[in-house]
Amino acid sequence: METEMWKARSLEELVRILHRLFAEDKVSVEEVQALMESYESNPEEWLQYAKFDQYRYTRNLVDNGNGKFNLMILCWGEGHGSSIHDHTDSHCFMKILQGNLKETLFEWPEKKGNGEMTKKSERVLRENQCAYINDSIGLHRVENISHTESAVSLHLYSPPFDSCNTFDQRTGHKHKVKMTFYSQFGERTLCVSRRWHAVLQPLTERCHMWGWG
Amino acid sequence: MAAAEPGEPAVPEEDPEAEPEPELELSAELRSRRSAEARRLVLSPRRLSGPLPAGLSQWFPALELLDVSGTGLAELGGGLLALPRLHTLLAKNNRLGGPGSLPKGLGQAPLGRSLRVLNLSGNRFAELPPALLGLRGLQSLSLGGNRLHGIPPDIQELRSLEFLYLGGNFITSIPPELANLPSLSYLVLCDNKIQSIPPQLAQLHSLRSLSLHNNLLTYLPREILNLVHLEELSLRGNPLVVRFVRDLTYNPPSLQELAGRTIKTRNVPYAPSDLPENLVRYLSLASNCPNPKCGGVYFDSCVRQIKFVDFCGKYRIPLMHYLCSPECSSPCSSASQSSTSQSESDSEDEASVAARRMQKVLLG
Numbered sequence: 001m002e003t004e005m006w007k008a009r010s011l012e013e014l015v016r017i018l019h020r021l022f023a024e025d026k027v028s029v030e031e032v033q034a035l036m037e038s039y040e041s042n043p044e045e046w047l048q049y050a051k052f053d054q055y056r057y058t059r060n061l062v063d064n065g066n067g068k069f070n071l072m073i074l075c076w077g078e079g080h081g082s083s084i085h086d087h088t089d090s091h092c093f094m095k096i097l098q099g100n101l102k103e104t105l106f107e108w109p110e111k112k113g114n115g116e117m118t119k120k121s122e123r124v125l126r127e128n129q130c131a132y133i134n135d136s137i138g139l140h141r142v143e144n145i146s147h148t149e150s151a152v153s154l155h156l157y158s159p160p161f162d163s164c165n166t167f168d169q170r171t172g173h174k175h176k177v178k179m180t181f182y183s184q185f186g187e188r189t190l191c192v193s194r195r196w197h198a199v200l201q202p203l204t205e206r207c208h209m210w211g212w213g
Numbered sequence: 214m215a216a217a218e219p220g221e222p223a224v225p226e227e228d229p230e231a232e233p234e235p236e237l238e239l240s241a242e243l244r245s246r247r248s249a250e251a252r253r254l255v256l257s258p259r260r261l262s263g264p265l266p267a268g269l270s271q272w273f274p275a276l277e278l279l280d281v282s283g284t285g286l287a288e289l290g291g292g293l294l295a296l297p298r299l300h301t302l303l304a305k306n307n308r309l310g311g312p313g314s315l316p317k318g319l320g321q322a323p324l325g326r327s328l329r330v331l332n333l334s335g336n337r338f339a340e341l342p343p344a345l346l347g348l349r350g351l352q353s354l355s356l357g358g359n360r361l362h363g364i365p366p367d368i369q370e371l372r373s374l375e376f377l378y379l380g381g382n383f384i385t386s387i388p389p390e391l392a393n394l395p396s397l398s399y400l401v402l403c404d405n406k407i408q409s410i411p412p413q414l415a416q417l418h419s420l421r422s423l424s425l426h427n428n429l430l431t432y433l434p435r436e437i438l439n440l441v442h443l444e445e446l447s448l449r450g451n452p453l454v455v456r457f458v459r460d461l462t463y464n465p466p467s468l469q470e471l472a473g474r475t476i477k478t479r480n481v482p483y484a485p486s487d488l489p490e491n492l493v494r495y496l497s498l499a500s501n502c503p504n505p506k507c508g509g510v511y512f513d514s515c516v517r518q519i520k521f522v523d524f525c526g527k528y529r530i531p532l533m534h535y536l537c538s539p540e541c542s543s544p545c546s547s548a549s550q551s552s553t554s555q556s557e558s559d560s561e562d563e564a565s566v567a568a569r570r571m572q573k574v575l576l577g
Contacts (some may be wrong), residue, residue, distance in 0.1 A: 020366045022325050022330055033435070054376060055399055055422040055444070055445055056422070056445055078334070078355070078357055078378065078380065078401075079357070079378070079380045079381075079401050079403050081426075081447070100390035116424055126269075145404075146358075147334055147335070147357030147358035147378070147381035147404070148306055148334040148357060148358050169449055176476055
């Protein structure tokens with residue numbers, strides 16, 4: 001059976017094709033990865049989802065894929081990075097929309113591990129590149145190592161999940177965490193524990209960085 | 214999009230043999246774009262060899278945001294000084310850093326009073342430019358990706374600072390005066406060469422996020438547990454010690470120290486007129502031994518000890534304690550000294566309570 005290679009000419013088209021692909025019983029990782037990579041990032045199309053936080057990276061839901069997948073945009077300020085984490089038995093696609101992100105792969109720690117986790121490899125992903133990972137491949141840390149540029153990435157997770165494990169690099173100990181959305185469908189989701197978001201005057205710097213309106 | 218490389222101006226040349234004069238072109242371009250209402254101005258990438266035009270404040274009097282990133286600027290020039298409404302200046306990825314990069318009289322000018330956000334990342338500053346210290350209203354400062362070797366104590370003059378980004382430099386130590394910034398909530402010191410954190414940093418009560426990854430830290434001061442509002446802390450990429458360490462070089466206290474300790478612990482009354490000024494000052498420098506059973510003080514003679522504290526029940530952070538004598542024990546753990554011991558003790562001690570208050574730690 002031939003695998004069709006789709007070309008998404010806009011973010012909207014990307015979402016439409018994804019819905020079609022995931023309506024089938026079987027979805028090909030290669031097909032999805034090629035589709036994600038085919039979309040040429042156009043900030044005008046995703047700016048409304050790209051909400052930055054000065055303290056850490058944000059997760060902004062774009063589409064919930066009829067329950068089959070979550071499509072979200074992550075915004076990384078300078079120096080922002082994630083913990084080492086797994087993907088709760090789901091597929092994870094990560095496409096760079098702006099800037100660069102460093103991905104460091106790690107081996108799963110030993111069961112009773114009490115030593116430093118083993119780094120497998122690292123690479124810097126460039127604009128429009130799309131990476132793929134799942135738990136059988138390993139664990140990873142993603143970070144924006146730039147001190148001058150912010151980064152934006154488009155993530156697809158299937159099936160959707162809202163919790164995962166984070167790992168301490170020095171010991172391999174894991175810790176389950178719940179993941180939340182900073183915004184959904186372009187609307188900021190406030191939660192009580194981060195009250196101070198509303199109190200602090202938002203720094204306008206980041207949305208002006210690209211020189212848009 | 215993201216700040217691009219400095220490039221040639223896009224204006225077609227009429228005489229292919231004439232050298233382009235970027236400053237004249239810029240002046241002409243800005244003069245033709247002048248606007249009394251415009252609040253934002255973003256310059257396209259180019260390669261300037263001189264400062265911004267002097268006419269800037271006349272042509273754009275209402276300017277609130279100016280982005281001159283990626284334009285090759287080696288000095289900003291005085292044209293900015295008279296912009297009374299400018300609150301955001303982005304000058305990333307330029308050639309700033311030499312003397313005269315920032316205009317003289319910055320603190321006293323209208324710009325000095327209005328500026329809230331200043332981004333000088335990706336330049337060539339080897340030291341924090343003194344001209345900056347006059348910006349009393351500055352809330353956000355970035356000098357990421359420069360060539361800083363240190364932070365001047367005078368940084369405490371930036372009284373309004375909330376956001377300070379100094380990642381990606383060559384900083385080796387942090388002055389305790391940094392702790393005198395009352396509103397600091399976001400401090401980024403990652404990717405530097407920092408070997409220790411001054412305990413005074415725990416006085417930054419507003420600190421929400423502290424980024425220390427990729428430095429040369431072997432331990433943290435115990436006082437870091439006092440940062441009760443800290444929600445983000447990154448420590449990966451530091452050679453943090455993993456085994457219990459007891460510093461065996463204990464210098465016995467001097468007679469002056471023993472006398473000082475006695476006066477403090479026995480509450481011997483004294484007035485400033487009773488003692489020479491230097492001894493009054495000496496007595497005021499007493500530090501409390503954290504051992505709850507001791508209640509003593511120490512001056513210069515102390516035992517350094519590294520103990521581990523669990524954060525969130527999972528991560529073990531090495532904290533440095535100063536105890537007044539080898540007989541004292543740290544409040545953090547009364548358990549055994551092996552590296553694999555759990556540091557939960559039977560009774561709540563102040564360190565465990567403080568550690569649990571830290572809501573999120575981004576570690577390793």
